[in-house]
């Protein structure tokens with residue numbers, strides 16, 4: 001066995017390290033001869049969408065997919081975005097491959113997202129605590145350190161090699177002479193919701209086949225919908241979006257949003273009809289997701305009962321080509337089950353944002369209140 005594959009990324013890791021910092025620190029430590037062009041740009045700043053170059057990928061294979069995902073998403077607040085009924089249930093894990101296993105030979109031609117900044121005092125403290133200095137995620141939001149109330153230091157953009165050696169100095173507890181005080185006052189921005197639908201999170205999402213079929217079903221059954229529904233939305237517009245989806249195969253976010261609205265209104269005005277639709281045509285499958293299909297990265301996704309996903313006709317269907325689908329039969333919809341089988345829901349639970357089920361059936365969304373943690 002290759003000795004290199006046995007190298008472990010240490011367990012005693014800081015929880016607030018930036019993705020750039022994490023990639024760089026581990027590459028310098030375990031693959032010092034590889035040039036981290038996917039992290040530091042040719043100009044000498046941080047790369048906009050950082051990634052690990054091919055020669056260093058082996059370092060990160062020892063970590064499970066979900067841990068890699070959390071390292072990437074340290075900046076991210078999980079909310080309804082990408083978590084609506086017709087959103088793809090698996091696409092949020094694509095970034096694991098893009099960052100860690102993209103198999104790219106870096107050329108250094110990547111866009112710079114900003115200069116490299118740091119707080120000298122934080123670095124000194126982390127050396128005491130962990131034995132090394134690391135770059136904190138929060139520094140990208142402010143011009144001063146919110147712990148020490150001191151201005152951050154910035155490295156000049158003097159090219160890749162200068163920055164690489166300065167960064168190594170910084171992590172070792174030294175402040176490069178070339179560094180200077182950060183000038184501009186950045187203000188952190190927080191989330192705000194204007195849209196009432198933004199409050200919903202769907203722990204179980206529909207595959208594209210179900211989306212397409214739902215649109216067809218709505219247009220063939222709309223005459224039996226409760227008339228009150230058409231006081232809220234226009235029948236004409238509803239049918240227009242159904243046609244977009246079922247005929248034109250337009251799975252844009254606008255169509256997704258509109259059909260989710262129809263679904264929510266049916267829950268309100270025609271619950272029985274909606275229940276029948278799901279009973280007759282839809283089933284839930286449990287799927288292992290992420291590049292290596294391992295561990296806790298799982299989602300519950302709906303598929304059409306009579307369709308085989310391995311030959312799905314929709315190119316971007318989340319279930320396309322999958323043979324490992326485990327159909328879930330009559331289970332209790334309880335939060336514990338959902339949390340252990342929907343990783344997106346687990347992430348929200350770990351964020352400790354208040355969640356409450358909107359309905360008692362399997363397909364119901366949850367009301368979500370995202371609290372900004374400042």
Ligand SMILES: [Zn+2]
Nearest residue numbers: 119122145148
């Ligand atoms: Zn500090």
Ligand SMILES: [Zn+2]
Nearest residue numbers: 209312317319
């Ligand atoms: Zn499909």
